[in-house]
Amino acid sequence: MVEANRKQQFLQRITERLNRPRPRQVTPPDLAPWDNHSEETKADRVGRFSEEAEQAGAEVRMVRDEQSLRKLIDSDLKKDGFKKVLTWKETAPLLEGTEGIQVCIWEPDRDRMAQLREAEQSDVGLVRAEWGLAFTGTLVLWNDEKRGRGRAVSLLPPVLYVVLDADHIASRMFPVLKKIENKNKMVSCLNFITGPSRTSDIENDLSLGVHGPGRVQIYVVEKAGV
Amino acid sequence: MSIEQQISRKQRPPFHDRTKEAIEHPFLQKAVRYTQDRLRGGKKRAEAEIGNWEEWRLKAEAIRRHTVEHLDVYLDQFTTNVENAGGTVHFADTSQEVLDLVTQIVRKKEARSIVKSKSMVSEEVDLNHVMEQQGVEVVESDLGEYIVQLADEAPSHIIVPAIHKNRQEITRLFSKEAGKLLSEETAELTAFARKRMREKFLQADIGITGCNFGVAESGSVVLVTNEGNARMSTTLPDTHIVVMGMERIAPRWRDLDVLLTMLTRSATGQKITSYVTALTGPRREGEADGPKEMHVIVVDNGRSSMLGTGYQDVLHCIRCGACINVCPVYRQIGGHAYGGVYPGPIGAVLTPLLEGFEGWTELPYASSLCGACTDACPVRIPLHERLLDLRADEVETKQTPWSERLAFKGFGVLAEHPEWFEKAAVMGHWMGKPLADQEGFLQKGPGPLKGWTDSRDLPIPAKTSFRKWWRKEGKQDG
Numbered sequence: 001m002v003e004a005n006r007k008q009q010f011l012q013r014i015t016e017r018l019n020r021p022r023p024r025q026v027t028p029p030d031l032a033p034w035d036n037h038s039e040e041t042k043a044d045r046v047g048r049f050s051e052e053a054e055q056a057g058a059e060v061r062m063v064r065d066e067q068s069l070r071k072l073i074d075s076d077l078k079k080d081g082f083k084k085v086l087t088w089k090e091t092a093p094l095l096e097g098t099e100g101i102q103v104c105i106w107e108p109d110r111d112r113m114a115q116l117r118e119a120e121q122s123d124v125g126l127v128r129a130e131w132g133l134a135f136t137g138t139l140v141l142w143n144d145e146k147r148g149r150g151r152a153v154s155l156l157p158p159v160l161y162v163v164l165d166a167d168h169i170a171s172r173m174f175p176v177l178k179k180i181e182n183k184n185k186m187v188s189c190l191n192f193i194t195g196p197s198r199t200s201d202i203e204n205d206l207s208l209g210v211h212g213p214g215r216v217q218i219y220v221v222e223k224a225g226v
Numbered sequence: 227m228s229i230e231q232q233i234s235r236k237q238r239p240p241f242h243d244r245t246k247e248a249i250e251h252p253f254l255q256k257a258v259r260y261t262q263d264r265l266r267g268g269k270k271r272a273e274a275e276i277g278n279w280e281e282w283r284l285k286a287e288a289i290r291r292h293t294v295e296h297l298d299v300y301l302d303q304f305t306t307n308v309e310n311a312g313g314t315v316h317f318a319d320t321s322q323e324v325l326d327l328v329t330q331i332v333r334k335k336e337a338r339s340i341v342k343s344k345s346m347v348s349e350e351v352d353l354n355h356v357m358e359q360q361g362v363e364v365v366e367s368d369l370g371e372y373i374v375q376l377a378d379e380a381p382s383h384i385i386v387p388a389i390h391k392n393r394q395e396i397t398r399l400f401s402k403e404a405g406k407l408l409s410e411e412t413a414e415l416t417a418f419a420r421k422r423m424r425e426k427f428l429q430a431d432i433g434i435t436g437c438n439f440g441v442a443e444s445g446s447v448v449l450v451t452n453e454g455n456a457r458m459s460t461t462l463p464d465t466h467i468v469v470m471g472m473e474r475i476a477p478r479w480r481d482l483d484v485l486l487t488m489l490t491r492s493a494t495g496q497k498i499t500s501y502v503t504a505l506t507g508p509r510r511e512g513e514a515d516g517p518k519e520m521h522v523i524v525v526d527n528g529r530s531s532m533l534g535t536g537y538q539d540v541l542h543c544i545r546c547g548a549c550i551n552v553c554p555v556y557r558q559i560g561g562h563a564y565g566g567v568y569p570g571p572i573g574a575v576l577t578p579l580l581e582g583f584e585g586w587t588e589l590p591y592a593s594s595l596c597g598a599c600t601d602a603c604p605v606r607i608p609l610h611e612r613l614l615d616l617r618a619d620e621v622e623t624k625q626t627p628w629s630e631r632l633a634f635k636g637f638g639v640l641a642e643h644p645e646w647f648e649k650a651a652v653m654g655h656w657m658g659k660p661l662a663d664q665e666g667f668l669q670k671g672p673g674p675l676k677g678w679t680d681s682r683d684l685p686i687p688a689k690t691s692f693r694k695w696w697r698k699e700g701k702q703d704g
Contacts, residue, residue, distance in 0.1 A: 006317050007302075007305065007315070007317060009317075010301075010317040010319070010472075010524070010526070011298045011301060011302055012298075013526075013530055014297050014298040014301070014472075014530055014533060015298045017530050017531075017533035017534045018295065018297070018298065018533055018534055019534045022298050022299065023296065023299055025299075026292075026296045026299050026300075028289065028292055028293075028477040028478060028481055029285075029288045029289065029292055031285040031288060031289065031480075031481075031484060052497070056497075056500070106514070107514070108512050108513060108514045109514070110514065112514050112515065113428075115514055115515075116428060116462060116515065117428070120424060120428070135497065136497045136498040137497075138498055143513065143516070145509075145510040145511065145512035145513045146512060148512055148513065148514070150513075150514055150515050151457070151460075151461040151513075151515045151516055152461055152462075152515050155454060155457050155458065155461055172483065173482075173483045173486070174480055174483045177479035177480060177482070177483060178479075178480065185311070185506075186311070186444045186445075186446055186504070186506035187506065188311075188505065188506055188507055188508065188509055188510050188513065188516060189460070189503065189504070189505055189506075189509075189516055190446075190503070190504040190506075191457070191501065191502075191503050191504075192498065192501070192502035192503070192504075193500065193501060194497075194498050194499070194500055194501075195500055196500065197452070197453050197454040197500055197501070198452045198453070198500055199369045199370075199416065199452060199453050200386070201368070201369040201370035201373065201386060201387070201388055202369070202373075202388075202393060202396055202412045202415055202416070203257070203392065203393050203412070204257075204260060204261055204264055204386075204389075205412040207412045207413060207416040209416070209420065210369050210416050210419060210420050210453045210454075210455075211367070211420065211423065211453045211454040211455045211457070211458050212453070212454030212457060212458075212500070212501065
């Protein structure tokens, strides 16, 4: 805990500079410049999401249901020649039946450093996005501690596979954030991911994957299973 | 010792020499132009795509104004929520206090190495050098910052820190680090940085980041990057230190949506960056990665002196760099010539306000008052007006660089006829605009600008090297 005095002293100076007594409560101006985007159908949102995500450098695959999803992931892993895949517990069932590929599951209870090293050595990470944002092609990842979702799974491997439920595509950040506002407590880590890791720091020349994954493949599932 | 090294060591050569070196640096000239055009073009496309850009600007301005007007309330709420989420909050009035606080944490953790993600505030306090003096390794993880760090220089742009370095220089720096000769291919250089940085991230005891926005209602620290380095700094090390300017607050998540939209579109023209990460407290029970401890250092360092003054709106800045990308002066002199942490129009305004006029008297004159910065600002800060205010204040406090050694005639006239100031500003803005609109820069002079430049030269004392140079270069350009 910060020393109460120190904090009050710091805040008091601001209050004095602002030259008024400190209000007990204030209300921010109510603003919604995105109102003109609110009327859309699910099909619109899915279409826009795919377009924007691809523009941001991600690859988008549409799949009908979880069964075809499993088949597609299996064939993609083989096509990409991956030997080691890292995933969350909840997405591990999607990899059941893949042969010849080592599946590592992120476990909150296992040794931290050992797992990070393992993540570092994996060819691909597989996770599920909580939400998609149509207007920017963004994936929203919740690092919900109750489900032991590791942050490193979507970060350390050079390639990222992400499963997204088509019903969970919102227009933009605001409607999703509104749901967060209703929550008492934020999750410790919330990630908005749009396309691969990119940099143009060397002579303005675009280069992918400098820190995070250099390739992002999104599976939009039309009818998600349980 | 190069000019950059001198700057990084806080031994700045005079403004005249800084600009001279920049103008005589052919790669810098080319690179700055190319980068400005790329980023500015991106912003223009992003504005067009969103449609009602001016409406967004007004809302973003209203949010920033409201936040800064109630900064005491929101900082209270933000820091209380950081603590509720398990974080530790510290307050620092001065740069020395920031250094002391970081040093305390480093000692307590017995830390040997730190990975950093771009943080302008830590540049303000020269954190890297101070840590290194204490034997702690600090590695900048943003690729551009890493390049600049290997060269022992300072960033020259707040979004693209290493625009002044060319491929050959970068290859030399990286080859030295690698202990073998690397090719000049971007892919190979990036791959080297990735590999090297991975080792550093896995070993690091502490990750230090800045904070793009602190959301008051949840106590979340929001970090915006394209590379993902802020995610690395907050996923791998066991301790996370956030060094944030005290004004970096957004009241609610819905306000954040507006500000984020404006930040990324204005900075690079992206609808959103590759990564936006919101961290609320340290890792929790049931999580295996993320930091065990999270420290948030809220920094004043001169900021509160702007509150309640005509400069309060300078605190509205969201650090997008849009003003830098349209500035005709930055286009000529690049970032280092400004000498401070923040280059371009925002730097010319902010640096003297944060640090006082002493040593920074020339900065308010590093501007053509064309108003392009004001038009570009996503939160509508009237930057060129603030530059004028600073000039007037500087005269009033007698803190002009010329007061002793030079003829003070121009200023005398101005001081006696304050309306000339007004006129110069209005004319400059009004006349500059139609020309600036096509390419964003005043490249067309002398023509109709002749009268304008002449009249604007009047208040400027004879020996201002910058002016002389600008007049000469501006004509060559046209």
